[in-house]
Amino acid sequence: MSLFGPGHGACPGCGFPIAVREALDALDGKVIAVNATGCLEIVSSMYGRNTWGVPYIHSIFENSAAVAAGIEVALKALKRENEAHVVVFAGDGATFDIGIGTLSGMMDRNHNVIYICYDNEAYQNTGNQQSMATPMGAATTTTPVGKNMPGKMGRKKDMVEIAVAHGIPYAASASIAYPKDFNRKVKRASEIKGSKYIQVHCPCVTGWGIDGKLTVEVAKLAVETGLYPLVEYENGKLVRVRKLKKRKSVEEYLKIQRRFRHLFKHPMGKDVLEELQRIADENARKYGLDA
Amino acid sequence: MVKVKLYIGASSPAMTSEMKTGDWGTEWAFVDEEKCIGCGQCVTFCPEPCIELVEKEGRKVAVIDHDYCKGCWMCYTVCPVDAIRMETKEIYKLEVC
Structure with missing residues (x-):
């Protein structure tokens, strides 16, 4: 029996069930799952249709990190900290925008918690509103494409760097296109x-x-174009990077998605495409992606 | 003393069987057991998960549970030997006259 699903209500082709299952498998189900509000909570914890095979608690948007910290301290007080890993599953809205305060507090106190952020680059649960994880130029319902604005202005926040800046022992980025890599990262984190x-x-x-x-x-294309580098930090030092044999142009990644289709027609679209390519080049230089 | 039984929800995986998501999509995936090499790529990538590796005639083949298959084509795209095919369900095969 699987530890997550089947029978959850995620859309056909949704990415995060792969990540959740891979994380639970990596930790052998020795998990207390804390879940912030978001898509994952909606699809997996309907009344009477719970798909979690591990102890599970749903917190509100902003306090998943604080709830996890509380559980970790309670386990320590009861001298039962060897029984399970406390794992937070939170979306990018709960991590980048709303919950960054409590997340920062958790990292500051260095609680023994694995915080997994599934990054789908907007508030997808309520219907595609922009978050700070939304990449530049993406059309969302709160950043619609018009005459003066080609989608979201401003670039994606680099949350991994912010986590590293807290001086935490481990921070990494992963992708569901490489589940074995993600599995290894969760194991290493544990x-x-x-x-x-x-x-x-x-x-x-x-x-x-x-x-x-x-x-x-x-x-896969997000990783191969350099827009989503897979990096791994231990104690503030960059220890591992997924090298790319031949970095692709960002247009290959953008043209198959509806949220970026206006960039190829909009008068300001060309500037955004150039800026996105510049971000990819910057990532490649910063992390040494090109093999 | 009255004992109250609480339904806590988590750690009771049996409840997941309440929702059969297999009737969501218009297609189902089928495995060609001759071609299947039992690599497990589809098992890793199935978002449900509704694919299992089962021992058949001394080798492992993927078996898809159509109670839960939503027909997302994910297994079709990741299969390295093209052993998975997608078929439209009988009720969606309409004859236009």
Whole structure:
């Protein structure tokens, strides 16, 4: 029997069930799952239709990190901390925008918690509203495309760097296109004591406007173009990076998604495309992606 | 003393069987057991998960549970030997006259 699903209500082709299952498998089900509000909570914890095979608690948007910290301290007080890993599953809205305060507090106190952020680059649960994880130029319902604005202005927040800046022992980014890599990262995180932050890129079929069968391909392209570098930090030092044999142009990644289709027609679209390519080049230089 | 039985929800995986998501999509995936090499790629990538590796005639083949298969084509795209095919369900095969 699987520890998560089957029978959850995620869209066909949704990315994050792969990540959740891979994380639960990596920890052998020795998990107390804390889940912030978001898509994952909606699809997996309907009344009487719970799909979690592990102890599970749902918190509100902003306090999943604080709830996890509380559980960790309670386990320590009861001298039962060896029984389970406290794992937070939170979306990018709960991590980047609303919950960053409590997350920062958790990292500051260095609670022994694995924080997994499934990053689908907008508030997809309520219907594609922009978050700070939304990349530049993406059309969402709160950043619609018009005469003066080609989608979201401003770039995606680099949350992994913010986590590293807290001085936590482990921070990494992963992608559902490479589940074995993500599995290894969760296993590595479980061996370390202290706060761990893993950000996993999960495509959203409805918000991004892609076909269900393209999920893995899109996730792979995000990594191969350099827009989503897979990095691993231990004690503030960059220890591992997924090298790319031949970095692709960002247009290959953008043209198959509906949220970016206006960039190829809009008068200001060209500037955004150039800026996105510049961000990819910057990532490549910063992390040494080109092999 | 009255004992109250609480339904806590988590750790009772049996409840997941309440929702059969297999009737969501218009297609189902089928495995060609001759071609299947039992690599487990589809098992890893199935978002449900509704695919299992089962021992058949001394080798492992993927078996899809159509009670839960939503027909997302994910297994079709990741299969390295093209052993999975997608078929439209009988009720969606309409004859236009």
